[in-house]
Amino acid sequence: MAEEQHTYPSIQLIDGEKNFTNDLPSFLKTSGLADAGFNYNMVAVFGSQSTGKSTLLNKLFGTDFATMAEAQRRQTTKGIWMSRGVDSHCLVMDVEGTDGRERGDDQDFERKSALFSLATSEVIIVNLWEHQVGLYQGANMGLLKTVLEVNLQLFQKEKRERSMLFFVIRDHVGATPLKNLADTLTADLQRLWASISKPEGLEESKIEDYFNMEFTTLPHKILMPEKFDEEAAQLRERFVTPTNSGFVFRKEYHKRIPADGLTHYTSSIWDQIVHNKDLDLPTQQQLLAQYRCDEISNETINKFEDALLPLQQAMQSGKVLEGLGPQMSIIRKSALESFDHEASRYHREVYERSLRQFSDKVTAGITGKTNYDFAALVRDASESAIAAFRTEAESCCIEGTSWTFDEELQVLAREIAAVASRMRLEEMKRLATRLEKKIKQELDEPILLAFKQPKEDMWDKVMNAFEKTRSEAELTFLSKARSFNSSEEEQDAGVGELRKHAWTVLRSRIDEEATDGNLSSNLREYFEDRFRYDEDGVPRVWKPSDDIDSKYRDARNETLKLIPIISTIRLSDGSQPSVDIAGSEDGVEPKDLFQVLSASRQRDISDRFRRAADAVYVEAKRSTISSGAS
Ligand code: GDP
Ligand code: MG
Numbered sequence: 001m002a003e004e005q006h007t008y009p010s011i012q013l014i015d016g017e018k019n020f021t022n023d024l025p026s027f028l029k030t031s032g033l034a035d036a037g038f039n040y041n042m043v044a045v046f047g048s049q050s051t052g053k054s055t056l057l058n059k060l061f062g063t064d065f066a067t068m069a070e071a072q073r074r075q076t077t078k079g080i081w082m083s084r085g086v087d088s089h090c091l092v093m094d095v096e097g098t099d100g101r102e103r104g105d106d107q108d109f110e111r112k113s114a115l116f117s118l119a120t121s122e123v124i125i126v127n128l129w130e131h132q133v134g135l136y137q138g139a140n141m142g143l144l145k146t147v148l149e150v151n152l153q154l155f156q157k158e159k160r161e162r163s164m165l166f167f168v169i170r171d172h173v174g175a176t177p178l179k180n181l182a183d184t185l186t187a188d189l190q191r192l193w194a195s196i197s198k199p200e201g202l203e204e205s206k207i208e209d210y211f212n213m214e215f216t217t218l219p220h221k222i223l224m225p226e227k228f229d230e231e232a233a234q235l236r237e238r239f240v241t242p243t244n245s246g247f248v249f250r251k252e253y254h255k256r257i258p259a260d261g262l263t264h265y266t267s268s269i270w271d272q273i274v275h276n277k278d279l280d281l282p283t284q285q286q287l288l289a290q291y292r293c294d295e296i297s298n299e300t301i302n303k304f305e306d307a308l309l310p311l312q313q314a315m316q317s318g319k320v321l322e323g324l325g326p327q328m329s330i331i332r333k334s335a336l337e338s339f340d341h342e343a344s345r346y347h348r349e350v351y352e353r354s355l356r357q358f359s360d361k362v363t364a365g366i367t368g369k370t371n372y373d374f375a376a377l378v379r380d381a382s383e384s385a386i387a388a389f390r391t392e393a394e395s396c397c398i399e400g401t402s403w404t405f406d407e408e409l410q411v412l413a414r415e416i417a418a419v420a421s422r423m424r425l426e427e428m429k430r431l432a433t434r435l436e437k438k439i440k441q442e443l444d445e446p447i448l449l450a451f452k453q454p455k456e457d458m459w460d461k462v463m464n465a466f467e468k469t470r471s472e473a474e475l476t477f478l479s480k481a482r483s484f485n486s487s488e489e490e491q492d493a494g495v496g497e498l499r500k501h502a503w504t505v506l507r508s509r510i511d512e513e514a515t516d517g518n519l520s521s522n523l524r525e526y527f528e529d530r531f532r533y534d535e536d537g538v539p540r541v542w543k544p545s546d547d548i549d550s551k552y553r554d555a556r557n558e559t560l561k562l563i564p565i566i567s568t569i570r571l572s573d574g575s576q577p578s579v580d581i582a583g584s585e586d587g588v589e590p591k592d593l594f595q596v597l598s599a600s601r602q603r604d605i606s607d608r609f610r611r612a613a614d615a616v617y618v619e620a621k622r623s624t625i626s627s628g629a630s
Pocket of ligand 1: 220221
């Protein structure tokens with residue numbers, strides 16, 4: 001049980017006078033997280049005064065924050081308190097605020113502590129009573145509004161990072177299900193979000209772009225102590241057990257500050273906040289990398305010199321030192337290794353930032369634009385990302401040593417090339433899609449015409465048009481793809497795909513024309529042109545002497561001849577067009593590839609046509625009888 005375990009000490013990170021503690025380094029040491037690297041989490045709690053925040057934290061993390069219940073013993077003071085969770089790598093911040101609604105100064109503190117919490121914590125617990133939910137104008141809403149506003153302030157210049165808002169609804173009576181409470185809160189938050197003024201360019205942003213929101217309830221601690229303990233224990237798992245399916249500290253929330261940089265980072269952030277300076281987190285992270293690499297390098301050099309001291313003294317005393325060279329190189333090697341170990345985390349950050357910068361830049365260059373030079377865009381973005389990396393990495397190097405970042409630089413260049421190649425493939429896909437649209441447009445008329453006036457050579461016309469537009473599209477594709485600096489394999493694959501899609505476009509346009517309704521009306525028109533009109537296109541007025549029967553038979557047979565022609569895509573010399581996709585079309589027989597109408601559909605259509613033709617014939621017969629009778 002948590003009671004049995006020892007708790008870690010807590011410190012007042014920021015006091016009521018807004019001073020930042022000097023004791024953070026020693027706190028991190030005694031709490032055992034000073035060398036944790038990225039292997040720690042940060043959480044802060046927010047909520048109105050006396051809503052059981054400290055009680056909750058102590059339950060979840062086994063911390064020993066002062067609560068009201070023991071107010072006689074210890075005063076709960078304004079400020080931000082920090083402690084470490086008992087059996088997790090969690091740094092917990094208890095924001096002992098006030099309801100800063102009335103007094104201006106308190107509101108200022110609330111704003112500043114919200115800003116600080118968001119800049120440092122992965123998860124913000126928002127603690128509130130059930131009966132506060134839905135009170136859109138309630139005190140807690142003012143607090144949330146502050147949280148949303150200050151968060152926007154943090155990520156103006158660069159890509160935003162996400163945090164989690166974890167709502168704990170206290171004294172849940174049970175009458176209203178969690179789902180309803182969560183919906184109400186979400187709606188309120190969205191209304192709040194809509195109401196706050198957003199910086200330029202972020203007007204359209206959504207609250208979900210910045211926050212993931214989760215909701216949970218806890219029963220009344222005093223009225224249902226056992227149930228409270230039970231549910232708090234379950235909730236605890238979500239905060240301390242990484243394998244728990246609801247584990248709240250997802251990797252994407254981590255602020256990526258190595259533990260050895262926490263003191264510098266948090267104190268300089270607080271400094272910016274207190275002096276109301278603009279706070280831009282990515283810049284802060286970059287400054288931290290430079291600062292820490294300098295510091296680490298100094299520490300390393302000091303250690304190096306200390307290690308050399310005995311050798312130096314021995315030499316000064318006039319001794320000839322055996323093995324001096326090897327000894328010195330061992331000392332040097334271990335110094336450099338220790339630098340490398342410490343500083344590598346910062347390199348990794350710089351590295352990842354450069355990579356992000358690259359893809360953001362290319363994406364920004366394409367989005368919403370139609371005319372751009374893709375290869376140049378990639379080249380520029382890649383050059384500037386590598387230059388940025390070089391500058392930052394250089395500031396992390398120890399002067400006068402052979403320590404270099406060549407390897408990282410190479411890896412970065414390789415990864416940029418990989419990202420670029422992914423982007424290039426996407427770009428080629430977009431290009432292919434545009435060309436397919438064009439093919440579709442250009443095929444429209446020839447196919448329409450071929451079906452309106454079917455002829456022996458209808459497929460020659462269609463296929464000629466197809467070949468023309470397809471080969472044009474392929475040429476355009478190739479020349480564009482070459483300008484992207486794509487490889488030959490990429491080009492071949494792209495052309496193959498384009499060819500396949502072009503065929504699909506052709507086939508679906510043909511199938512569109514070859515519906516029963518379309519075919520019947522086209523065949524009937526063809527028949528009537530021959531039966532009811534003479535060679536000069538003049539309508540016939542049947543006389544009893546006319547040989548209606550043979551005219552009818554000729555027109556009908558000529559029309560019926562069209563059906564097998566339409567049924568299969570075949571050139572007039574009897575050959576099948578070569579489409580060069582047979583190999584790539586999985587399991588499709590060439591027969592199916594060219595077949596427009598199956599045997600049974602041919603029969604159906606021919607039956608249907610015969611009936612329509614018969615009706616026209618009967619009508620013609622009748623007209624001679626009636627004209628003869630008159
Ligand atoms: P904080 O000011 O938000 O940190 O609140 P505290 O944790 O100091 O608790 C304030 C008071 O509320 C104390 O008297 C607690 O015993 C009491 N308290 C703590 N948790 C609960 C709870 O879940 N329900 C109720 N009704 N009271 C609670
Ligand atoms: Mg408290």
